[in-house]
Amino acid sequence: MNEHSHGPGRSAATRAVPPLRAVLNRVFPDHWSFLLGQIALYSFVVLLVSGTFLALFFEPSMEEAVYDGSYTRLQGTTMSEAYASTVDLSFEVRGGLFMRQLHHWAAMLFMASIVVYLLRVFFTGAFRKPRKAQWVISLLLFWTGLVASYTGYMVLDDGMSASGMRILSAILMSVPVVGSWLAMSVFGGEYPGEVIIGRLYLLHLLTPVLMIGLAAVGAVLRLRQKPAQWPGAHRSSTNVVGQRAFPQYAAKQTGLFLGVSAVLALLGGLFQINPIWLYGPSHAAVAAALSQPAWYVMFLDGAVRLMPPWEVTIPIGDGYAVPPLFWAAVVLPTILVVLPIAYPFIEARVRRDRREHHLLERPRDAPARTASGAMAVTFYLVLTLAGAGDVLALTFHISANAVTWAGRIGLVLLPAVAYWITYRICLGLQQHDREVLARGVETGIIRRLPDGGFTEIHQPLAQPDDQGRSALPYAGSAVPKKLNHLRVLEAVEPASPSTPLDRGVRRPV
Known part of the structure; x- marks a missing residue:
């Protein structure tokens, strides 16, 4: 591997090179963990390409139509034009089903890769000064991607998305004081209304534009700052050791993009996902049994299931009861948005750290941060498992009530246990390293x-x-x-x- 190092000792001629040459000569650290962000980027590119194709055939309308297409089991069924156009796209447009599944798999990979990327940034301390803005942008990309995925799932207007639409209506109604007005405004009348599909589709089209803007701002910040790198031989806060952008790094990224595209194409062509023709059209009064949301929003479903039936009365007039759904579906997500954004500033204040950091930290060298991250991951996993409580109860032949109480107890105890275990493991790994440094291998x-x-x-x-x-x-x-x-x-x-x-x-x- 050809390695290069850029440091403060560069000549005046090097500092005065044209911008394009400076970009081509930029050095990027070479480590597999730095590819996680690129995987998210390349899956987003596949999302844009496949989504553009799908937009040519999708009709975001709730007007009723009688299906008369090639799928015989639905012939003569009354459905919305949104659902009918999606079924036609799947069975009558050449390559339509492949593009639908490619789009869905790309969305799943994008959300998974950005979650793992955020975990890598957190556990290695890559969010510290001067990269706090990049951390905030990455978090906003995650939440914007979640909104884009959720709205894309809802606009199909099939029997499965109807459950999600009904939950959305209930969440809006749970907001104190303005809940009824908020739900009526969003749905254009009483649920389900006649305009919600068009509005969600517009939001689905706007979120990628916002994501492109966020990604562009993040790219500019990365170009203005040197990349963070792992500590090691010849590496310091004043240099970068790795590969030049051209040709080594560019060739590697080209191969990664082709590999991500190939994997997504195989998934889209070989593995069925979201077969909406099996779910039937949406009906406001019908809920599918054992229906589960996408994995990245299942924590919200789990929070709703675990929330005890506690009502808080606000002393307004004769008293206003705030339903439990508000705390689980509105307050908790708000905390989950704000707390990670604020964490770099909280840690810097607690540690009184105002220095710039260009070297990453191993998780064991920041035991409090690593333990806090493990606690947060455990909290999220418990909520996610609780979101599949009915499936777990049916699969293992146990009481659904017992599963719910196990989730409530686990949500209180397991994060604390995870914090203590992780903290002790980090200290033990540090001690083992010190023994090797003192005694040898x-x-x-x-x-x-x-x-x-x-x-x-x-x-x-x-x-x-x-x-x-x-x-x-x-x-x-x-x-x-x-x-x-x-x-x-x-x-x-x-x-x-x-x-x-x-x-x-x-x-x-």
């Missing part, structure tokens, strides 16, 4: 001592100094654990001022 060779005891021989990681000591200080970088991982490299920059390194010491990786 285990060789597997056992030596018998003169007194009859046995001891294992360790390979020191550095040459002894003048006083015969070979222990190395803890620096927050990866420590070799096996003999075949040993190679001597230059000292790396410390992860924090509390773990200084002596310059000039040759270190292993």
Whole structure:
């Protein structure tokens, strides 16, 4: 691999190169975890292409029509033009079903990759100054993508999306004081109204425009700042070690884009998803049994199921009762939006950290942050499992009430347990690294001592100094654990001022 490093020692001629050449010479760190954001980007490109094709044939109208297409089981059925056009798109447009499924799989991959990307940024501390704005933009991309996916699911007007539409109406109605007015305004009258499909479709078209704008702002910020990189040999806060944008990095990204497109094409062509012709048209009074939302919104369904039937009365007039749905479906999502956005600022204030950070942290080196992230992930997973409570009860032949209470208890206890376990694991991993730095790498060779005891021989990681000591200080970088991982490299920059390194010491990786 050809590696390059850009640092403060660049010549005046290099600093004065034209903008295009500067972009082509930009160095990007080479690590697999940095590809997660690109996977989200390339799946979004596939979403735009497939969505443009689908928009040519979709009719966002709630006007009733009698189906007379090629799918015989629905012939003579009264349905909305939105649902009829989607069925026709699936069976009568050449390549229509493939494009529908490609679009759906691309949406699933986009949401999954951006979630994993956000987890990588959080657990490695890549959101710290000067990248707080990039963290906020990434979170906004996630929530905007969730709205785009939800509206795209709703506009099909099939029997499955009818359940989601009914839940949306109930959530709007649960808002104190203005709930009834809000629901009537959104639906254009009493549920289900006659305009909601067109409005959701318009929102579905506007969200990609907003996402493109957010992605463009994020790209500009990334170009103005140097990339964050893992600590290691020759890496510091003043340079970047990796591959140039052209040709190495560009070739790798081209291959990744083609690979993502190929995988999505295989999924769209071989694996059926969202067969709306089996669900039938939407009916306001009909709910499908065991219907489940998409995985990325199932936590909201789980929160609604676990919320106890507690009503809070607001002293307005004769008293206004706030339904439990409001706390689970409005207050909780609001907290989940605001808290991650505020976290970088909260952590910087608590740690009194105003420095710029261009080196990532291993999760074990920030145990409080890692434990907090594990607690949040556990909270989310419990809610997600609760969203499938009816399926779990039916599958394992247990009481649905027992599943609900297990979810409530787990939602209170499991996040705290996850925090404690993760925190202890991080401290244990740090201690193990310090032992390797102090004693060396285990060789597997056992030596018998003169007194009859046995001891294992360790390979020191550095040459002894003048006083015969070979222990190395803890620096927050990866420590070799096996003999075949040993190679001597230059000292790396410390992860924090509390773990200084002596310059000039040759270190292993």
